[in-house]
Amino acid sequence: MPVLTCRGLRKEFGGQVVLDGLDLTVEDHQVVALIGASGSGKSTLLRCVNLLEELDDGTIELDGVEISDPRVDPDRVRRRIGMVFQSYNLFPHLSVLDNVTLAPRRVHRRERAEAEAQARELLDRVGLGGKADAYPDRLSGGQQQRVAIVRALANSPRLMLLDEVTSALDPELVGEVLAMIRDLKSAGMTMVLATHEMGFAREVADRVCFLDAGRVVEAGPPAQVLGEPTHPRTRQFLKRIIDAGRL
Amino acid sequence: MSRVSPHHDSPASPRRHVASTAQRQRAAYRRRQTTRSVLVAAASTAVLGTLLVVAVTGAPGWDRVRRSFLDPQIARDALPDVLAGLWLNVRLLACCAVGALLLGLLIALLRTLRGPVFFPVRALAAGYTYTFRGLPLIIVLYVLTLGVPGLRLQGMPPVLVLGGLALVLTYGGYLAEVFRAGIESIHPSQLAAARSLGLTYRQTMRHVVLPQAVRRVAPPLLNDVVALQKDVGLVSLAGPIDAVRAAQIATAQTFNYTPYILAGVLFVLLAIPLIAVTDWVTLRSARRQSGG
Structure with missing residues (x-):
């Protein structure tokens, strides 16, 4: 049974659609990297999974139990999900x-x-x-x-959500945080991480999901999604990243 | 001490920094400027002080004013009564400050509650802050100390307690707004971090938001307590004799205003420690915020 199953997630902010029928499945001990441009819905997806945002449609299941049901106590769900933010928030x-x-x-x-x-x-x-x-x-x-x-x-x-945890760091400090995530992976932690570190996503992720306009446009093993992308949007995004010298 | 020639100076050994000529000249210039500033400040203070003393003591009515406002004998005679009144001020201040801080915090927390269930609570709390910040303290005092006993209910508390209640109600309104500003100044990411750990709304408030909010608004809170210190004396309108009222009685007996000056000086002396604490807290929080 998957640890996390998201079906048809929809989230709007003041008429702007941020998640548009998004599907995502995360298996036990799996590391899933979410990539995509700013505003593609990566952070919103993580916040919805942790019930920090209210869904406008769709369902989320944690270990087979629907947590998007309003009768579920969000505090009980959140204590089983660890979340780390871009700005640390200590x-x-x-x-x-x-x-x-x-x-x-x-x-x-x-x-x-x-x-x-x-x-x-x-x-x-x-x-x-x-x-x-x-x-x-x-x-x-x-x-x-x-x-x-x-x-x-x-x-x-049960599940760790990492929201661009290295984006606010000086380049020479990124390594120590990535090393820690690598250790978590080898300890078998199930993780979903939104990241701009393509090299790291390739190394640590079991699956890479490319998000565009609130949907998972392309998903698969890192070598395939980052190496031989099939969808034109993925190619366009990766080309911009390569042009910027980030891959 | 052997002198090491520059050529053999290894970069690992810590070398004493020798200031360059430019730096030495800059330092000397700054020292001269500082000396000049101190001298200018001293001179202008002396001139202004002298002018003030000359203007006041040289005024045509100075002798009469000195006799009716600054008579040492009358001050000595009035001191016991004024001090007894001041003791009432101090006790009332201690009780009212604690009461108003607790009430203010409670109202601020009620105003932050979300959800339709709490609408009446929020509305009541908001109505309270609007009413008691707008209502003049003297009117609240009269209503509570003269109006309420007029109801002749059983177990009516003494006038002093009712007067204290009026102060707590009025200042609670101000302090509630200060607390609310503090609570709202805490960044939403702190709430998100706390809730994502599984803390409930109440636990988040108690352990994450309030400790930070109270620290941040401690200077304005203490400022309101300093203001309260002066206003507690208004309970004398309902009968109890505070320092100012004691001075008024002494003045009426001697036809001399010195007791008022005496009471004023005592009030300032009482306020100094509180103001000093406020300044210290302000300075400390400013340092904490800048020291990143």
Whole structure:
């Protein structure tokens, strides 16, 4: 059974159609990369899956259970989905440790000591153990984004949604975040990532989906979608990326 | 100490930076400018001060004004009564400030509730802030301290409590708007991050939005508390004797205004710590925001 199934998703913002009958399936342990121009609906899709946006049509299933049903408690769904944002969105008034333990303590009602032990172990594993007591404004962008990933992982999510997590980073800091995502993949995490890093999508993704005007126009193994695209829109998009020296 | 010639200076060894001639000249120029500014400021302050003193003490009526406003003996005699009144101000301020802050926070939170179920709550909260920010405090005081006891209900609280309630209601309206501005200044991405972790709306407010919002609006909140400090004395309109009222009584006995000056000085002294705290909080939050 797929982890995530989206059927016919539609989302409008003030008359502008952002998702236009979008279908997407993500299997267990699969990494799916969403590519496409800005405004093609990548971020909106991720926000809809996490129920941060209300759908205008279509259904979303997580592990075979429809979560787009209004009777489903969104808070219960969200604690099973980890989300990481382009702008990190760490809580600036909390230390790194408190950022990571907030959800385990408040949502999962874990004891402080237990939550902190788990958080320190996760932080140690990604080389941020020394930053546990620092505040976010003392960290580099790359460190902040890695903390944001750890914060999402602390919920032991079934699915991770990564929304252009390297787009706000200086080029020399992109690598450390991508390395962390690579580790997540080898640990078997199911992920959907919206990205502009074509090289990374080719390396880490099991499937690449090209979005255009709110639909998945082309999907398949990275070598095929990025190497021999069949759809003219995909070719056009990739040509622009290559011309800009980004692939 | 052996001197290392520049040719053998390895780049790894930390070298003391020697300022260039241009930098030394710039520094010397800036020092001269600073000295000049200090001298100019001192001179202009001295001139202005002298002018003020000469103008006031040389005025034709100065002796009479000094006798009726600045009589040390009368100030000494009035001090115990004015201090007793001031003690009432302090106690009332402490209670009303806490009450108004809590009420303001509650109203602000009610105004942020979304959904049609909460429409009456939102409307009531909005109506409250409109009414009590528009209504003059003196009228609220009269209604509560003179009108409400007139109902002759059982268990009516004393006038002082009713007066304090009037202050809390009025200042709660102002503080609610300050809190609301703080809550709305928190970027939606913070809410998205909190909700995506599975936190409920209440948990998001409690652990993510409010701590940041309150820190951000602490300076204007404290500013309103400083204003409240002066207004608590208005309860004397309903009978209780605060510092200003005590000064008024003393003035009526001696036909001398010195007690008012005394009360004024005491009020300023009382406000200084609060204002200093406000400035300190403002400075700290400004530093936190600039230090990225």
